Amino acid sequence: MGIENLKTTLKNEKTGNSLILKTPLIGASGTWGYNVEYQDYVDYKYLGAISTKGITLEERLGNVGERIFEVFGGLINRIGLENVGIEAFISDKLPILKENNIDFLLNIAGNTIEDYEKLALIAQTNNIKALEVNVSCPNVKKGCLEFGLNPESLYFLISKIRKVYEGFLIIKLSPNTQDIKSLATAVESAGADCISAINTLRGLGVKIDYINNKFYKKTVQGGLSGTCIKPVALYMVNQISSAVKIPVMAIGGISKLSDLFEFMAVGASAFQIGTANFSNPSVIEDLAIELSEFMQKNNYKTFDDLKKDIKNG
Ligand SMILES: Cc1cc2nc3c(=O)[nH]c(=O)nc-3n(C[C@H](O)[C@H](O)[C@H](O)COP(=O)(O)O)c2cc1C
Numbered sequence: 001m002g003i004e005n006l007k008t009t010l011k012n013e014k015t016g017n018s019l020i021l022k023t024p025l026i027g028a029s030g031t032w033g034y035n036v037e038y039q040d041y042v043d044y045k046y047l048g049a050i051s052t053k054g055i056t057l058e059e060r061l062g063n064v065g066e067r068i069f070e071v072f073g074g075l076i077n078r079i080g081l082e083n084v085g086i087e088a089f090i091s092d093k094l095p096i097l098k099e100n101n102i103d104f105l106l107n108i109a110g111n112t113i114e115d116y117e118k119l120a121l122i123a124q125t126n127n128i129k130a131l132e133v134n135v136s137c138p139n140v141k142k143g144c145l146e147f148g149l150n151p152e153s154l155y156f157l158i159s160k161i162r163k164v165y166e167g168f169l170i171i172k173l174s175p176n177t178q179d180i181k182s183l184a185t186a187v188e189s190a191g192a193d194c195i196s197a198i199n200t201l202r203g204l205g206v207k208i209d210y211i212n213n214k215f216y217k218k219t220v221q222g223g224l225s226g227t228c229i230k231p232v233a234l235y236m237v238n239q240i241s242s243a244v245k246i247p248v249m250a251i252g253g254i255s256k257l258s259d260l261f262e263f264m265a266v267g268a269s270a271f272q273i274g275t276a277n278f279s280n281p282s283v284i285e286d287l288a289i290e291l292s293e294f295m296q297k298n299n300y301k302t303f304d305d306l307k308k309d310i311k312n313g
Helices: 086-099 113-125 144-148 151-164 180-189 227-243 257-265 283-297 303-312
Strands: 008-011 018-021 025-027 049-051 068-071 074-077 104-108 130-134 168-172 194-197 201-211 214-225 248-251 270-273
Touching (some): 025 283, 086 104, 086 113, 130 151, 144 151, 180 194, 194 227, 214 227, 227 257, 257 303, 283 303
Parallel strands (some): 025 270, 049 104, 104 130, 130 168, 168 194, 194 248
Antiparallel strands (some): 068 074, 201 214
């Protein structure tokens, strides 16, 4: 069965910058590796793109100790942005993406404005067509979240990135805020082409064991993800899409066809799938097939027609 009906274009109407996606389904950063890691589970023709593991200027080893803690409906991670660094990404990972014709968003994170500028310049120099800027990682000690929660500093940061990077610029927002609308409008006026939301929520996992008349406590603090965060993501996407004109990519607890519909109803133009890949590594292929079949059965010729109908429903 063909899935040509899933093709969609995300467009910043103001600048004309656009991103063509084979399907609106994207593997979320940190859950999809760098390139071909999922090839035994997913036919990549069903993928709109991969968002790469978050890349920093230097290699990072991440946090020591327990990094993943399962909770009801999701998990808490404290990976701490382990990644190979931009130099190794360009020399070792990028060629594989190119050889395999894999569309991708380069996800970046930094500690300082200069870090972000350098990374964006490297992306520009290497002709990388889409950049996803993480200003929202809650599980590293300093850096990105500090920029991400203040509209003025966020505007300043994005303006600096926009000056050096001409491709499709996506800003990934944090849900750990009282005022997502101000952050979204700051991002749009600084020249971004798209907003992706949400990153993980701050969470704490606690495990109590009672052994030989004694309690043993374990706690893991990090970023909460998975189906349990979907209502928060729906709220945030709704707020963002009512505040800006640029397209919004929904992220947060997506695993079913009905999730796609719910996010479309609140203004999403594409979807990123994260934690669900861990329990079903073929989830993106499954969703693409289900979505395409639904459209054929119900005479929707294009994904945009479907989106419009659901939004107006
Ligand atoms: C193990 C793990 C690692 C992640 N690493 C990153 C990262 O490096 N950069 C980033 O922007 N988001 C990262 N995220 C956040 C996800 O991309 C996504 O925003 C979040 O998990 C919510 O989506 P989900 O509920 O579908 O997982 C990570 C999430 C998980 C679970």
